[in-house]
Amino acid sequence: MEKPKKGLQNKTYGTEINDFDKKVKREALKKERAYVDVPKKTQRISKQTSRISTTKREYQFITTISDDRGEEVKYAGIPLSKLIEENKNIGDIIGLLWFKKKLPPYASKFIEFIIETLADHGPCVSGAHNAIVAARAGKDLISSVASGLLTIGPRFGGAIDDAAYYFKWGKDTGLSPQEFVDEMKRKGIPIPGIGHRVKSIKNPDKRVILLINYARKFFPKTEYLDYALEVERITTAKRENLILNIDGCTGVLLIDLLKSLGFNDEEIKERTEAGLLNAFFLLGRTIGIVGHVIDQKLLKSELYRTPYEDVLYKLPKEEEL
Numbered sequence: 017m018e019k020p021k022k023g024l025q026n027k028t029y030g031t032e033i034n035d036f037d038k039k040v041k042r043e044a045l046k047k048e049r050a051y052v053d054v055p056k057k058t059q060r061i062s063k064q065t066s067r068i069s070t071t072k073r074e075y076q077f078i079t080t081i082s083d084d085r086g087e088e089v090k091y092a093g094i095p096l097s098k099l100i101e102e103n104k105n106i107g108d109i110i111g112l113l114w115f116k117k118k119l120p121p122y123a124s125k126f127i128e129f130i131i132e133t134l135a136d137h138g139p140c141v142s143g144a145h146n147a148i149v150a151a152r153a154g155k156d157l158i159s160s161v162a163s164g165l166l167t168i169g170p171r172f173g174g175a176i177d178d179a180a181y182y183f184k185w186g187k188d189t190g191l192s193p194q195e196f197v198d199e200m201k202r203k204g205i206p207i208p209g210i211g212h213r214v215k216s217i218k219n220p221d222k223r224v225i226l227l228i229n230y231a232r233k234f235f236p237k238t239e240y241l242d243y244a245l246e247v248e249r250i251t252t253a254k255r256e257n258l259i260l261n262i263d264g265c266t267g268v269l270l271i272d273l274l275k276s277l278g279f280n281d282e283e284i285k286e287r288t289e290a291g292l293l294n295a296f297f298l299l300g301r302t303i304g305i306v307g308h309v310i311d312q313k314l315l316k317s318e319l320y321r322t323p324y325e326d327v328l329y330k331l332p333k334e335e336e337l
């Protein structure tokens with residue numbers, strides 16, 4: 017076959033070759049554009065990065081917690097192997113990762129104690145209940161645990177930060193416990209950390225007693241706990257279930273702890289507002305919730321449905337609408 021000359025139309029295959037030529041050119045042009053596009057973008061990026069590197073380096077984010085770039089991970093600057101060699105416990109690790117402090121033994125043991133105390137409280141409480149229902153609906157471990165954790169809030173396990181905040185505010189502003197109770201009533205805010213559905217002065221919460229005993233024995237000072245117990249004396253005189261509950265006790269003791277570790281008021285405020293104190297409940301209760309979910313899976317429990325007789329149906333009548 018005669019090779020078509022450049023620029024000339026081949027007599028036999030003219031149209032086809034021309035079409036073929038055009039197609040090849042089109043494809044080549046597309047490729048060229050694609051090829052050109054990439055370097056253009058790259059140029060833009062490299063221009064940016066060269067500008068950044070010659071002026072001021074902008075980082076995607078800052079971290080002050082851990083570093084995994086070397087041979088091994090460092091927690092707040094300390095290599096993991098060193099922490100293992102020194103027999104550090106989970107309280108020490110939390111001290112480094114959450115407080116960025118090397119904790120004295122009474123503090124790290126207290127953190128462990130809190131986690132042990134908060135780890136579980138039976139299947140009927142909001143978190144475990146939700147997780148069990150989700151597990152029985154066939155959801156996987158993570159989804160079931162998450163559905164339990166999502167119940168943590170102002171009425172269940174999530175009052176630690178608020179309790180710490182308000183008791184600290186009351187004491188620091190010089191309100192007497194009675195003035196504090198009155199002021200909270202005036203504001204229309206139920207005192208976070210006070211009150212329990214089941215526990216009362218006659219049926220005390222053993223966990224609270226254990227925490228108080230530990231702090232009394234090992235803490236240098238328990239000024240916020242003492243203040244909260246004065247408040248409890250006033251509220252339980254009104255109703256026996258208005259005790260200092262586990263959230264309240266954990267909250268004030270964490271304030272006493274942070275104070276004893278050298279955190280100033282502003283630093284405590286920042287951490288409380290960031291949710292750091294509720295994190296102890298979150299972490300602790302995750303242990304129990306995982307247990308409940310695995311338990312249901314091993315028991316091969318069937319789908320849960322609330323019995324009709326457990327629900328009061330109070331629908332309006334159509335004519336009332």
Ligand SMILES: CC(C)(COP(=O)(O)OP(=O)(O)OC[C@H]1O[C@@H](n2cnc3c(N)ncnc32)[C@H](O)[C@@H]1OP(=O)(O)O)[C@@H](O)C(=O)NCCC(=O)NCCS
Pocket residue numbers: 170171172173174175205206207208209210211212213251255257258261262263264
């Ligand atoms: C835990 C809690 C939900 C239990 O509530 P409850 O036993 O159902 O009590 P009720 O909400 O029915 O309130 C009953 C009475 O106690 C009072 N009360 C309840 N909690 C109170 C609180 N924290 N501070 C002041 N008064 C409180 C109510 O005002 C009400 O008083 P009244 O009868 O004069 O109207 C409730 O005490 C509360 O919200 N506490 C604060 C949040 C908290 O600490 N949550 C963590 C729990 S571990």
